[in-house]
Amino acid sequence: MSLPEPRITYKAYAYKNGNSPIEIVTETIDLVKNPSGQGYIAPPGQILLKINYASLNPVDYKLYKIKPSFLSLINSKQGFGRDFAGQVLSIGQGTNTTVKVGDYAEGIYTPMVGKGSVAEYLLVDPKKSPITSKPANINVAEASAFPLVLGTALQMCSRGGIKFANSKVLVIGAGTSVGRYAVQLARNGGAKEVVTTNSARTSELIESLGATSQIDYRKNPNLLNPTLESVKTSGPFDYIIDCWGGSDLFPQINTILTKGGVYNTIVGDAPGTGLAALIGSVKSITRTIRSKLGLLGYTYELMLLDNTAGWIDEARDLVGEGHLKIFIDKIYPFTELNEAIEKLESGTAQGKIVLEVAKPTTSTSTSSGAGSVDGSSNNPFQ
Ligand SMILES: NC(=O)c1ccc[n+]([C@@H]2O[C@H](COP(=O)([O-])OP(=O)(O)OC[C@H]3O[C@@H](n4cnc5c(N)ncnc54)[C@H](OP(=O)(O)O)[C@@H]3O)[C@@H](O)[C@H]2O)c1
Structure with a gap:
C-alpha cells in the first residue's frame, strides 16, 4: 500500500x-x-x-x-x-x-x-x-x-533463575498493573504460596488472580512484622517480586528469604520522584552491585525493562492463549x-x-475476549 x-x-x-x-x-x-x-x-x-x-x-x-x-x-x-x-x-x-x-x-x-x-x-x-x-x-x-507492564512482570519473574513451581512468593504491590501480572505468572508457574501486599479495594481481585494470603499495606505501613508472621507460619520466601518499592524487609531479610533466594524490584528502596527516591535508588543500585559480587546471601536486582530481549511475542502469546487477564x-x-x-x-x-487517540476503523469489539480484526476492510489513512 x-x-x-x-x-x-x-x-x-x-x-x-x-x-x-x-x-x-x-x-x-x-x-x-x-x-x-x-x-x-x-x-x-x-x-x-x-x-x-x-x-x-x-x-x-x-x-x-x-x-x-x-x-x-x-x-x-x-x-x-x-x-x-x-x-x-x-x-x-x-x-x-x-x-x-x-x-x-x-x-x-x-x-x-x-x-x-x-x-x-x-x-x-x-x-x-x-x-x-x-x-x-x-x-x-x-x-x-x-506491553510495558507485562514485559516488566515477565522479566521480574524470570531474572535470577526464578522457577515458581512449589515455591513461596511475596508480591509487593500486587494491585499495581505490573503486580497483577506477577501474581498471575506465579500462580500459572505453580507457586504453592503467593503472599501479596495490596489494599482492601483489590483484595477480592488479587485473590482471584492467585494470592493465597494478603497483607493490607494500609493497615500495615511497615511490612516487616506481617511478613515475619508469614515466615513463622509457613517458612521463608523463595522469591520476592517488588512492584511498589520500599526497604521495610531489609533489617531481617536473611530470615525472610531462603538462602539463595531472589529479590527483584523495579522501584528500589523508595517510590516517588523526589530526593528520597533518588537516595533509595542509590541504595538499591549499591545492593544490586553487592549481589553481583556475591556479597549477599541472596540475589537482589533493581531492574529496568530490557527492551531488546525479544519478550514481546511471548507476552502476546500468553495473552492470546487466554492465560492472563488485562x-x-x-x-x-x-x-x-x-x-x-x-x-x-x-x-x-x-x-x-x-x-x-482514534477509534479503530475496522470492526473491532470493545469488550474483552470478543475482539476480531482482519485489518483489510477500510482505508486506515484517514
Ligand atoms: N523499572 C522498570 O522497568 C519499571 C517498569 C514498570 C513500572 N515501574 C514502576 O513500578 C511501579 C508500579 O507501576 P504500575 O504501572 O504497575 O503502577 P500502577 O498500576 O499505577 O499502580 C497503581 C496501584 O498501586 C497500588 N499501591 C498504591 N500504594 C501502594 C503501596 N503503598 N503499596 C503497595 N501498592 C500500592 C494500588 O494498589 P491497591 O489497589 O491494592 O491499593 C494501585 O492500584 C511504578 O513506580 C513504576 O514507575 C518500573
Missing part, C-alpha cells in the same frame, strides 16, 4: 520541560518515495502506525517531572507516552518484522528523547522498539494496555491527557489508564 502524501502532519502531546505544560502540538513524519510505483512509504527499517490507543505508565510522568529546563534548548518538543496500539499503515524497505500492513499491532516506543506514543501517528524501528501483532481475543484498547481502569478521550495523568498520579488506578 502506498500513501498519497510525502509527509504526514498530525497532532501529538509534547512538553518543553518539567515546568511547562504537556500540550497538543503539531508534528510531522517524512515518508520516502515508493520504489515500486507511485506514492510514499515509511522510511527504510521503520514501521508507520496510525495510533488508536496509548496507555500511560508512571515512568511517562516521572520523565516529564525530571526534564530540566536547559534541555528544552536541545529538544523543545518532547513527546509523551511509551505504550501504543494501532494499525500498521506502511513498512519501510528492509524492515525485519513479523507485523504486516493492515495488522493491528501493539508495542513500546522506546526512544527516550524525541517523540512519544500519545500521538496520531508513530514511526517505530522494530530493532529498538518491541512491536507485535494484536492477539485476536482482545480489542485494540486492551492491546495498548499490556486490566484497564479507564479509557480517556485524546483531549483529556491531563485528567488521565491526574488519575495515574493518584496511585489508585485499578489497572491501566488508556488514551483513545
Whole structure:
C-alpha cells in the first residue's frame, strides 16, 4: 500500500520541560518515495502506525517531572507516552518484522528523547522498539494496555533463575498493573504460596488472580512484622517480586528469604520522584552491585525493562492463549491527557489508564475476549 502524501502532519502531546505544560502540538513524519510505483512509504527499517490507543505508565510522568529546563534548548518538543496500539499503515524497505500492513499491532516506543506514543501517528524501528501483532481475543484498547507492564512482570519473574513451581512468593504491590501480572505468572508457574501486599479495594481481585494470603499495606505501613508472621507460619520466601518499592524487609531479610533466594524490584528502596527516591535508588543500585559480587546471601536486582530481549511475542502469546487477564481502569478521550495523568498520579488506578487517540476503523469489539480484526476492510489513512 502506498500513501498519497510525502509527509504526514498530525497532532501529538509534547512538553518543553518539567515546568511547562504537556500540550497538543503539531508534528510531522517524512515518508520516502515508493520504489515500486507511485506514492510514499515509511522510511527504510521503520514501521508507520496510525495510533488508536496509548496507555500511560508512571515512568511517562516521572520523565516529564525530571526534564530540566536547559534541555528544552536541545529538544523543545518532547513527546509523551511509551505504550501504543494501532494499525500498521506502511513498512519501510528492509524492515525485519513479523507485523504486516493492515495488522493491528501493539508495542513500546522506546526512544527516550524525541517523540512519544500519545500521538496520531508513530514511526517505530522494530530493532529498538518491541512491536507485535494484536492477539485476536482482545480489542485494540486492551492491546495498548499490556506491553510495558507485562514485559516488566515477565522479566521480574524470570531474572535470577526464578522457577515458581512449589515455591513461596511475596508480591509487593500486587494491585499495581505490573503486580497483577506477577501474581498471575506465579500462580500459572505453580507457586504453592503467593503472599501479596495490596489494599482492601483489590483484595477480592488479587485473590482471584492467585494470592493465597494478603497483607493490607494500609493497615500495615511497615511490612516487616506481617511478613515475619508469614515466615513463622509457613517458612521463608523463595522469591520476592517488588512492584511498589520500599526497604521495610531489609533489617531481617536473611530470615525472610531462603538462602539463595531472589529479590527483584523495579522501584528500589523508595517510590516517588523526589530526593528520597533518588537516595533509595542509590541504595538499591549499591545492593544490586553487592549481589553481583556475591556479597549477599541472596540475589537482589533493581531492574529496568530490557527492551531488546525479544519478550514481546511471548507476552502476546500468553495473552492470546487466554492465560492472563488485562486490566484497564479507564479509557480517556485524546483531549483529556491531563485528567488521565491526574488519575495515574493518584496511585489508585485499578489497572491501566488508556488514551483513545482514534477509534479503530475496522470492526473491532470493545469488550474483552470478543475482539476480531482482519485489518483489510477500510482505508486506515484517514
Ligand atoms: N523499572 C522498570 O522497568 C519499571 C517498569 C514498570 C513500572 N515501574 C514502576 O513500578 C511501579 C508500579 O507501576 P504500575 O504501572 O504497575 O503502577 P500502577 O498500576 O499505577 O499502580 C497503581 C496501584 O498501586 C497500588 N499501591 C498504591 N500504594 C501502594 C503501596 N503503598 N503499596 C503497595 N501498592 C500500592 C494500588 O494498589 P491497591 O489497589 O491494592 O491499593 C494501585 O492500584 C511504578 O513506580 C513504576 O514507575 C518500573
